[in-house]
Amino acid sequence: MKSHLLPDFIVERIEDRCNKCGVCVKQCPWGVYSWNDDKTDILIDYTKCVGCQRCVIYCPNNALIVKPYYGSYRPNSYWTKEVILDIKKQAEQGGVLLVGTGSDRPYKVYFDHILLNASQVTNPSIDPLREPMELRTFLGRKPDQLEIEIKDDDIEIKTELYPNLVVETPILFAGMSYGAISKNAFLALAMAAKEFGTMFCTGEGGLPKDMREEYGPVAIVQCASGRFGVDPEYLNCAAAIEIKIGQGAKPGIGGHLPGEKVTAEISATRMIPEGTDALSPAPHHDIYSIEDLSMLIYALKEATNYEKPVFVKIAAVHNVAAIASGIVRAGADVIVIDGFRGGTGASPKVMRDHVGIPIEMAIAAVDQRLREEGIRHKCSIIASGGIRCSADVVKAIALGADAVYIGTAALIALGCTMCQKCYTGKCAWGICTQDPNLAKRLNPKEGAKRLVNLLRAWSLEIKDMLGGMGINAIESLRGNREHLRGIGLEEWELRVLGIKGAGE
């Protein structure tokens, strides 16, 4: 069948700069570049280009430009180029359209409609360069109150405490499994988390045995519907356990790691035969209702002697507030809410682009509901899905989150350029691939350095924003919606977010 698809990108070569060194041929895993028969010229098939920009960055002569293909159909604001191409793809292939990364649809970005406050006159701003500015964050259940016994000079806390995680910045790495991403990318996340004093989540692909001793203490190990890699040692080596119910990029459906990605080491880590597809069912088949979730939470707590907080991760869906309330009552110590912008290695396009709600709305609704029910302190809330910068972190926390997960932003720090082809396994940057030749492009040490730099940069910016508001500890920002104002929002949007409009 002759394909009717238009190319996505076009590659331009500045001929007088190109000396035919062949780096582009080596760097491009998509087959755009090839030598001619007598190796005197490099041929370009731009129809295969995904726009990952690998060749552009690595061309030693800066001879390449990759830009969106500008040829198009008759302009139509309803039957857009994307709509037409999707139909053509499905007409040719008859299947579900697959995509990687979070939704790129132009839905309203609420973060960009919220502005922050700063002190003037009546309240001094605090200079983070001169005064301590504290970002340390505790994640987990807190008691209603502390009972403290004071006898002469001795002070003792009588109240029984629940296990909490301590992180030095309210930013953690979101679950990205070994299998979906390369060992090197996975390792870089673990190393950076350890160095900076935060945590990384393993995703559902287990934790390789050789990483447990060193990185277990900074790992949040996931227990997902496929139960890959879950055994007592895995649970007990970790700092916390996360039950993954759903994911913002594909709420309501499971996952699928194709067999060709299941290498020997991944097979050992996931505890499945080499080369078999790793299928995560849509629901956990032992959780068909809230009391089943409670049983799994307590089974995991039993298995780890009640020493580790148990997280429950859900996608932000319509009734997220009521669901979250149930999850707290079921015994979860931390709730992770993944907004509809959340990333993925592979998702049906229709799920990614049409299911779920924005993280800003979800956090505001959940925080408010838990407070109304008097149980907000019984759990921590992690906002996940589409956190792009330190201002997003501050806004998410002021709306009610305790901390945030970053996934996509971390991968971008490692080299990702959001080409959305993660599901092909051919990631040119060595992140989302198990091809050893591609994976080795990512040096875990250098990757960790980039991640630590990112955490440091964002933390510095958060301190600046806090200081401006006259706040010197991150806990005084949590749920502090007084410091937020909406701009360009309707009444109902302000109401759901629980904030006032600018000037009010």
Next chain:
Amino acid sequence: MIKPRDDKDFQACGLFGVMDRSGKRFNGKMVVEAMKNMHVRGNGLGGGFAVYGLYPEYKDYYCLHVMIQDWNEDAKREVDKFLDANFDIVHDEEIPTNEDANVVNPPLFWRYFVYPQKKGDDKRLSDDDYVIKKVMYINTKIKDAYVISSGKNMGVFKGVGFPEDIAEFFMVEKYKGYIWTAHSRFPTNTPGWWGGAHPFCILDWTVVHNGEISSYGTNKRYLEMFGYYCTLQTDTEVMAYAFDLLMRRQKLPIEIVAKILAPPMWDIIDHMDEKMKKLHTTLRMVYAPLLINGPWTVIVAHHGEMFGLTDRIRLRPITAGEKGDLLFLSSEESAIRAVCPDLDRVWTPHGGEPVIGRLNEKALKKVVE
């Protein structure tokens, strides 16, 4: 009269407190003199006084000072009816005032000495919680009526004006007490409202406060989970409820509470010995939403105790002074020296370090029983 428009008001103020730790009662002359010395810290939009040991003849009864805005007769009738239905009213009278005082449009002030008459479900409540519930009802449900103090053997006098004008209006120099706290207000953007003046009072707890709380939203929303709703829309209210929750309901001593509201930096905590490190870490972990951020000073009093506290980095300092049994707390040293030039000791405590005055044991028996 216009009520504050914003969620909270922004203010800088003058505070003063004096306590005779032997329990000896003295009149309001000294405290008024001290406040006059800090005249420029206010702008005439609020002043007030709290007095402990005020009504020894009625010391077993809750005394409600009720403000009736615009002399609204319906409000007064409704309050009478409500109190009559929920309490035994032992005695009530208009609070005497001086009509020649330099104040504008004063409301009607009435005091009731009452004993709880609990019925039905309310029987499960302690007397204190019952009184709080009924006070909250009046403040939120009866238009134009506000209970400005509700403790035993104490009372609050406050309004719109400089403290010396308010003192003249209520003739506070005629009253005697063993603790006096006072407040002069400088709101930046809200018109004066008699109910918005300090001290703020719940049961026998009073708070005078100077500062702007940058953690207001966090604190307010945490307190809401414990049934406290901020109706007066001032930062001080948050402060008062935090003290009520931690000290009265959760029975934590001020030494601990100070470390919750104004905790040490992590850098300091991390270098403490294991036991103190654990204590401070746990306090910060559990009570993080009650860290009061931003610049503030408070003087808090209840029977038998008065203390002063500043924010964790002392953006609004407080000065303490001692002379014999007298303990002074003030926004400015000059105000203390104005009324007691030969102090035994005067000092400025570090941020988050409470200065605590308590009745000595002999006095405790005599005054509080």
